[in-house]
Each structure stands twice: as structure tokens, then as C-alpha cells.
Amino acid sequence: MNNLLDQVKQISEQPIEQCYHCHKCTAGCPVVSAMRYGPDRLLRMLALEQEEPLLSSRDIWLCAGCYSCAARCPNDIDLAAVMDALRQIAMAQGYPAGEPDALLFHRLFLRVLSVFGRSHEAAMLGLFKVLSHVPLMNDVGAGIGLFLRGKVPIIPKRSGAAADVRQIMQRSK
Ligand code: SF4
Ligand code: SF4
Numbered sequence: 001m002n003n004l005l006d007q008v009k010q011i012s013e014q015p016i017e018q019c020y021h022c023h024k025c026t027a028g029c030p031v032v033s034a035m036r037y038g039p040d041r042l043l044r045m046l047a048l049e050q051e052e053p054l055l056s057s058r059d060i061w062l063c064a065g066c067y068s069c070a071a072r073c074p075n076d077i078d079l080a081a082v083m084d085a086l087r088q089i090a091m092a093q094g095y096p097a098g099e100p101d102a103l104l105f106h107r108l109f110l111r112v113l114s115v116f117g118r119s120h121e122a123a124m125l126g127l128f129k130v131l132s133h134v135p136l137m138n139d140v141g142a143g144i145g146l147f148l149r150g151k152v153p154i155i156p157k158r159s160g161a162a163a164d165v166r167q168i169m170q171r172s173k
Contacts, residue, residue, distance in 0.1 A: 004051050004089070011085035018075040019043045025069030025079055035059040039069050039079045042086075055090040058098030101132045114169050117162025122152050 026040040063083035070078040097103035146152045
């Protein structure tokens with residue numbers, strides 16, 4: 001089997017070896033304060049084949065896929081794609097998610113998408129509140145405010161293309 005670096009390069013299609021650790025990605029990452037290593041150091045660990053700490057790290061699950069790092073990188077390295085690849089490999093190798101609530105969130109999003117053919121924030125967040133470790137009443141005030149302003153419809157509407165979306169999801173498995 002290829003080493004971890006080769007696997008990540010193959011899945012992410014990113015020129016990881018061009019990273020010269022300028023730190024620009026980490027400086028612009030909005031969730032770096034919650035991470036243990038940060039994006040730049042994760043790439044260093046990848047180059048050093050530090051597989052266990054890398055694949056069990058909560059950092060790869062905290063990445064929000066915002067692409068700030070990709071926009072800032074002088075070598076056009078899309079770290080969100082690298083994080084995606086690391087999560088895929090971690091799961092395939094049986095590593096427990098370093099941040100279980102992030103995995104739950106991913107799964108709920110896909111579940112809601114497969115049922116309604118589109119995202120429905122109220123359904124997703126309601127399920128997340130019940131099933132995650134996040135205290136039930138956290139952010140309830142913000143949620144009520146969004147509902148009162150009509151930003152979050154309570155009743156989900158099924159997309160006319162729900163069956164097509166389900167088929168795409170099946171094929172991607
Ligand atoms: S911005 Fe790009 S080159 Fe700089 S450390 Fe991050 S990934 Fe490496
Ligand atoms: S895509 Fe992930 S690693 Fe990159 S800046 Fe956003 S949260 Fe940070």
C-alpha cells in the first residue's frame with residue numbers, strides 16, 4: 001500500500017510537497033485556536049509520516065472547509081481537500097473521529113439531504129442538539145431569533161429532485 005503522503009496526494013490531488021511552511025494558511029484559519037496543531041503543522045506531520053497522531057487528531061475534524069487557507073496559499077494548496085482526504089483515510093483505517101460531534105454533524109447533514117433532497121437547518125440542528133454532547137440549551141436564543149425573522153423555516157420542504165439527489169449519493173458510495 002502507498003504511504004500516507006501518497007494516499008493523501010492521490011485522494012486530494014494537491015501538490016502537498018510544494019508547501020514551504022510559510023504559515024499563511026494557519027494565520028488565516030478561523031478555527032485554528034480550537035486546533036492542537038493547525039493546518040501548516042499537519043502538513044509537516046504528513047511529510048514526516050506521523051500517521052497515528054495525524055489520523056487521530058481532532059484538528060482534521062474541526063476544519064470547516066472554508067477555503068481561507070487555499071485562498072492564502074502562495075502554492076495553491078487546498079488544505080480543505082487535504083483534510084477531507086485525511087478524514088476519509090482515518091475512517092477507512094478505523095480511527096475513531098477525533099471530534100465525534102463533527103462526524104455526527106456530517107452524518108446528519110447527509111441524512112437530511114437524502115430524505116429531503118436539500119438541507120434543512122432546523123431538522124439538522126434539532127437532531128444534532130439531541131444526539132450530540134453539546135448542551136441542549138446552547139444557542140437556543142439565537143435559533144429563536146432566526147426563526148422569528150423567518151430565516152429558518154420549521155417545516156421542511158422536500159425537493160422535487162429528492163430521488164435524484166438520493167441516487168447521486170448512492171453512486172458516490
Ligand atoms: S500557506 Fe501553503 S505553503 Fe504556506 S504553510 Fe500553508 S500550505 Fe504551506
Ligand atoms: S479550510 Fe479548514 S484548515 Fe483551511 S482555513 Fe478553513 S477551517 Fe482552516
